[in-house]
Amino acid sequence: MSRWLIVLALGTGFLVLALWGLRGEATRPAAERGTEFSLAAHEAHVADSLPAPRELPVEPAQIVERNAVPAPPPAPSQRRKPEREPAADDLRIQVVDELTGRPLPAGEVSLTWKPGGRESGMHVFIASKRLEEAHDEIRVPRSAMRRYSSAELASGTLQMQLQWLGLTNVEQQLALEPWPTEPLRLSVPASGSVYLRAAFLEPRELRLRIRGPSRASSCDVQVTGGRSQAIPCMLGAELEIYGELPDGSLAALRSAAGPTQPGEERELLVVRSEKGRVVAVRVLGDSSRALPDRELKVHRSFEPSGASRRFLLRSDGEGWIRCGLGDEVRGGALELVLEEPGTSPRRGRIAFPPALDPGEHALGDVELRADTLLASGRVLDRTGRGISMASITVQPTPPEGRAPVTRPLRTDREGRFEIRAETSTSTIALRAEAIGYAPGVLRDIAPGSSELTLILEDGGRCEGSVILPAGFDAKSLEIHAALTPASPLSPGHIKRTLHLGPRGKFAIGDLPAGRLDLEFRSERTGVLERIEGLAIASGETNRDPRIQGLSLALGWSPLRLRLVDPSHASKPLSNVALLLQAEDQASSASTSARAFTDEEGRIERWFPPATSVVRVLAESQLEMLVKPSAEEQELLLQRGWRVTLPIDLSADPPVEGVSLWLETNSGAKSSRAWLANGELEFSVPRADRYRVRIALSTGGDLNLLQRFSEPLPDTTIDITHDGQRLPTFIIPAPKKR
Known part of the structure; x- marks a missing residue:
């Protein structure tokens, strides 16, 4: 008991002393409280030491509304780049619709040219332009075609690439000899085209962006309200609306007769608007039937933030779907995809105007398109049982035709399939592949065939x-x-x-x-x-x-080399061309192979047992005899200079090939370089002067070879630095015999 009384007394004493000390500190004068840091006093001292502030002009604040509508992209006329002045002798080219013959604002167009009279060869790029208005033309300077002879201009091939219309290549045989003075018209196939028809209640303008099926490019068009207007685009294109959607309707029609002639029209997508809001959009099938109780993949995208959401929805008994879009319904699009086993995917898309007010909307009237029926049937084995998960691909017949663009399709549980796509070929072929079975092909099938049977044999x-x-x-x-x-x-x-x-x-x-x-x-x-x-x-x-x-390769020996540059601290030389000549001293036979070094300057090749020595030639500067060995051998190679020598061929007809030989003061010769685009590019060792010798090759034309049988004069050139461009070397025309 006494212990607890002692502890209680000590605690009370300490508490009284602490309270007394706090009272004394509070009653002391301010001057006697020490030198504690005062933030207010420090700021006042710093303010007194700074110079007086300057008065800056006051500008009005720019208030940005939180949900402001983003400004539309600049008009096509404002994005044009300055072009060169057109010349009177330019080649003028127009892109027209094959169905109507009217010029098209085809977007980005690239032109390549293949000279005539050549069995092989690639197309050469000659022009590229963005056709934003119907009256735009592509101009090709005549100077760009002077390098070709009269025979090549008389029967050349012009290839046109368009991205907006979803076409890959459009080729046309053209005669540029004599040089045409009227514009050339390149026709674009109109099969599978869709025409947009706008019917607005008020005379307003609406800007639409049309994106092709490949989504690689787009084209902006202006739609004038108050009247019906037809705009051609490709089937499967996507539409984006800029600005407030005026009252009226915007329909996508497909007509075989074209937009100006009467014919059977079929509505693919109808968007009706009232007071700038989309009020009617519904999901339809290929035959305008509702699709009840279907599971759809939904992709909701938002602009300009770029955010997106993906989810699955199921339609009700009448084909309607409902989804919570939230408050972010300004701009963006809603994409619907229906995938069923054994059938091609069906897709639909609707774009929301940027001025769309938030709220609840009824969605519908979006047709899930899968093009027209191409083929349908079953894949069976030898016993007549359906093969599930078999891959079906479409091939054109004949093989050089153009195949319809379709993805490989998998059959359902019963082996059934249904392919829908657009095609311009008269017949197609179906190829089926399955694990455990040999591939099978059905040929000469007319597009639209149904109830086909493809039997697969057991695979060997x-x-x-x-x-x-x-x-x-x-x-x-x-x-x-x-x-x-x-x-x-x-x-x-x-x-x-x-x-x-x-x-x-x-x-x-x-x-x-x-x-x-x-x-x-x-x-x-x-x-x-x-x-x-x-x-x-x-x-x-x-x-x-x-x-x-x-x-395999028993008794063969490896040759392992590593090329380094001695002038750069033994830096490895990558991507160096090596010519390896394997020599057999017993039979005096030799074989050669070309190889390139890797990133570390290494190369490895194997040679047969009879190989006694390998001659290594590197960029016409290094020549060494080495023996195959498992040990890595290091070769020193000082890279030379790359030189460009323009060649002027005044011969007619032109020479197909020209080879160049260089002879240095020490007598070393370079390897052969071939003419490409009127220039020779070659590598030489680092020396001062070279003697140039030109030899001609005509591809086996003995008559032309005899015309150039006279030796060409030698010339001496000076090479002083890397990347040097030499004066043009003129090859005189041969003398006629």
């Missing part, structure tokens, strides 16, 4: 294994398989490329009956072995003894 199989020497990279070995079918009903020759699996094994399955040829090759060795005549039967596995434990 081939198994084998190979043995590689130590140090050989098994991943670099490729097996090229080519199968010649035994039946004309098979899908044609099949070519496949595969790699080795674990323990050097390989297997090829799902093959039709026929004859299989195998080729084992590697980038580092070339062709190692060919095995021909492997019989493939339906449902059987071929284990031919020739491909069981096949030994």
Whole structure:
């Protein structure tokens, strides 16, 4: 008890002392309280030491409304770039509608030219322009075509690429000799076109952006209200509305007769507006039927924030869907996708005007389009049972035709499929592939065919294994398989490329009956072995003894090189072309191969046992004899200078090829360089003067070769730095005999 009394007394004493100290500190004068830091006094002192502030002009504040409507993009006329002055002799080209013959504002158009009289060769780019108005033309300067001869201009091919209309390439044979003085008209196929019809109650202008099916480009058009107006676009295009949607309707029509001629019209999408709000949008099928109890993929996008939401919805018994869009209904679009097993996806889209007021909206009248019926049927096995999850692709017939753009389609549980797409070919072919079955093809099918039956045979199989020497990279070995079918009903020759699996094994399955040829090759060795005549039967596995434990590259030796630049602290030289010539001293035979160094300047190649020495040529500057060895060998190569030499060919007809030989003061010769676009680009060692010798090659034309049999005069040139452009070297015209 006494202990607790002592503790209580001590605690009371400490409490009294603490209260007394606080009372004394509060009653002390302010001057005696010490020098505590005062923030207010410090700020006053700093303010007194600063100079007086200058008076700045007051500008009115810019108030930005939170839900303000974003300004539309600039008009097409404001985005135009300054163009060169047109010349009187320019080649003028117009893009017109094949159906109506009227010029089209086709958006971004690129033109390439292929000279006539050449069996092979790529198209050369000549012009590109954005056609924003119907009267716009593409102009090609005549100077850009002077490099071609009269024969090439008389029968050339002009290729046009359009992105807005969803077309890939449009080619047309043109004669530019004599030079045309009237505008050339390039027709765009109108099959599958859709025409927009705007009927507004008030005479207003509305800006629409039309995006092609590829979504790679867009075209802006002006729609004038108060009257009906037809604008051509491609089936599957998307529409975006800029500005407040006026009262009236905007419909998408498809008519085979065109917008100016009477014909059967079919409404694809109808948007009705009242006081700037979309009031009627409904989901329809291909035959304008409602789609009840369907699960749809919905993608809601918002602009200009770029945010989006994705979710799944199911339509009710009448085909209506309801979704909570929230308060962010300004701008953006609503995309609907219906995917059913065995059928092509159907898509629909509606764009919201930026001035759309928030609130509850009824959505509908959006047709989920999947184009027209291309083909439908079933994929069966030999017993008549449907094959599920079989891949169906569309191929054109003949093969050089244009195939309709469709994605591979999977069959449903019963093996049924339905493909919908637009095509301009008269017949098509369907190819079916499934795991465990040989591919099958149905040819000469008319578009729109239904109740087709495609029977797949059980696939054959081939198994084998190979043995590689130590140090050989098994991943670099490729097996090229080519199968010649035994039946004309098979899908044609099949070519496949595969790699080795674990323990050097390989297997090829799902093959039709026929004859299989195998080729084992590697980038580092070339062709190692060919095995021909492997019989493939339906449902059987071929284990031919020739491909069981096949030994490849036994006795071959590797050649490992590393190229470095001695002038840059042994910097590795990447992407250097090497010519490797393997020589056999016993038989005096040699084989050559070309290779490029990797990023670390290394290269690895394998050579047969009979190879005694390898001659290495690098950029015509390094020539060395090395022996194949597993050890890496380092080669020093000082890179030379890249030089451009323009060539003036005054011969008519022109020479197909020109080769160039350079001879330095020390007598070293460079490799051959070929003429490209009127210029020769080559690399030379770092020396002072060179003697140039020109040799002509005519591609086997002996008559033309005799005309140039006289030696051309040599010339001496000075090369002083890298990237130098030399004066034009003129090759005189040959003398006529």
